Amino acid sequence: MSKPKTLSIIGCGKVGQTLARLWVQHHTVRIQDILNTSSQSGTHAAAFVGAGHVASDYADLHAADIFLIAAPDDSIINCCEALARTNCLTANSIVFHCSGALSSSVLHSASERGAAVASIHPIRSFAAPAKVVADFAGTYCGVEGDQRAIEVLSAAFTAIGAEFVPINRDAKVLYHAAAVFASNYLVTLLDTAVQTYGKAGIPEDTALKMMAALVRETSENVLQLGPEQALTGPIARNDVATVLTQYRTVNMWNRRYGALYKQLGKLTAHLAHRRKSK
Numbered sequence: 620m621s622k623p624k625t626l627s628i629i630g631c632g633k634v635g636q637t638l639a640r641l642w643v644q645h646h647t648v649r650i651q652d653i654l655n656t657s658s659q660s661g662t663h664a665a666a667f668v669g670a671g672h673v674a675s676d677y678a679d680l681h682a683a684d685i686f687l688i689a690a691p692d693d694s695i696i697n698c699c700e701a702l703a704r705t706n707c708l709t710a711n712s713i714v715f716h717c718s719g720a721l722s723s724s725v726l727h728s729a730s731e732r733g734a735a736v737a738s739i740h741p742i743r744s745f746a747a748p749a750k751v752v753a754d755f756a757g758t759y760c761g762v763e764g765d766q767r768a769i770e771v772l773s774a775a776f777t778a779i780g781a782e783f784v785p786i787n788r789d790a791k792v793l794y795h796a797a798a799v800f801a802s803n804y805l806v807t808l809l810d811t812a813v814q815t816y817g818k819a820g821i822p823e824d825t826a827l828k829m830m831a832a833l834v835r836e837t838s839e840n841v842l843q844l845g846p847e848q849a850l851t852g853p854i855a856r857n858d859v860a861t862v863l864t865q866y867r868t869v870n871m872w873n874r875r876y877g878a879l880y881k882q883l884g885k886l887t888a889h890l891a892h893r894r895k896s897k
Contacts, residue, residue, distance in 0.1 A: 624771070627652035627683040627707075628671070629698050630690025631664040633745040634717050638687070639668040640752050641779040648775055651683050667748065682707045685771070686734075688716045688726070696725050703728040713768045715739055719798055722791040723764035730765075737764025738791070739772055741781065742798060756780030763788040809834065811876055818872055847894040854887045855894075 626648040628635045635653075642648045650670040654677065655661035661673035674680050686707070688698045695716050702708065710733035714726050719740040726736040740761040745751055751758075760776060762769060762783045773783060786794050809830065816826035840849035853861040862884060870877025 623647065623649045624684035624775075625649050625651045626685040626687060626775075627654070627674075627680060628664075628687045628689055629654045629702060630688060630694065631655055631661065631668070631671075632689060632691075633748045634741070635687060635689030636664050636667045637745055637748040637751045637755070638689075638717075638741075638779075639664075639671070640748070641755055642775060643668055643670050644752075645778050647778040648685065652680050654680060677701045677705050680705055680707050682709065682712075684711070685713045685715070685775075686729075688714065690716075692718050692720055695721060696728075699726050700728045703732050708732040708734050710734075713737070713771055715764065715768060715772060717741065719761065719795040720792065722788045723768075724788065735765040735768035735771075737762065737768035737772055738788075739776060739783075740795075744802070757782060759784050761786045761794055763791070811879065814873075815869065815876065846890060847897070850887070850890055850894065852887075854884060855891050857891075 623646065626639075626642070628639060628650070631639065631653045632655075639650050639653075643650060650668055651672065652674045653661050653665050653668070653671040654674040655664060658673055658675060665671040665673050680702070686702060688695050688702070690698045695718060699714065699716075702714070708714070708729060712729070712732070712734040713736070714729040714734045715723070715737040716726065717740055718738060719742075721738065723736045723738040726734075730736050738761075741755075742759045742761065743751055743755075757780055759782045762772075763786050769783075776783065812830060813823055813826045816829070817823060821829070837849065853865075866877060866880050866884065869880050
């Protein structure tokens with residue numbers, strides 16, 4: 620059997636900790652160095668991972684086969700440049716990040732040192748790392764970058780149950796925007812519903828309970844049937860009078876919510892038309 624590749628992590632937060640712990644559990648790679656903004660957070664990360672030497676700074680890093688920069692998006696370029704200034708990178712090195720918003724091209728300072736670079740973005744929420752560790756298998760990951768890097772990383776990620784989805788590097792911003800629509804803006808939309816229920820005299824805790832079955836069934840229908848077949852409600856029924864009454868009433872109460880209702884109504888009408896056209 621080939622010797623496991625060494626992997627060091629710069630910025631080992633929730634994403635880095637989750638992936639590293641999975642790799643340790645599956646004996647996929649050997650976790651080498653962990654460099655965080657403080658020794659305390661590095662020690663905490665190493666304890667969760669169950670492996671890794673806590674580096675005090677970039678000068679304390681050792682050469683590794685793979686470097687994961689799991690720092691916040693705004694820090695990735697600076698972290699990569701600092702890594703490139705060490706003697707840790709060679710023509711055989713691989714450097715990658717897990718940002719959904721940034722492409723692998725931001726790792727150009729590593730590329731200039733001969734390293735192969737990539738971006739691997741697990742499409743999950745990492746708010747609770749231990750939970751993600753327990754059910755990571757089947758997680759889709761948006762992937763782009765140098766072929767050599769992807770081939771090596773594919774083996775590491777496949778071993779922990781990841782499913783790679785190749786994406787266009789030049790469309791990385793749209794790729795991440797799609798995830799924002801599906802997750803972040805869904806939360807905002809549901810909050811709008813809660814606030815609207817509140818205007819009708821329904822307390823937030825009651826509104827959330829009332830919405831539970833509706834939200835779950837709707838999301839399950841979209842995922843199982845597709846958006847066109849999952850669509851119900853007044854626009855799908857062509858109940859124009861109801862839609863206009865709701866828009867005017869919402870707009871009189873809150874113009875921001877009225878504008879949102881109007882824009883979503885237009886998009887929903889297009890969705891309903893697509894279904895009828897098939």
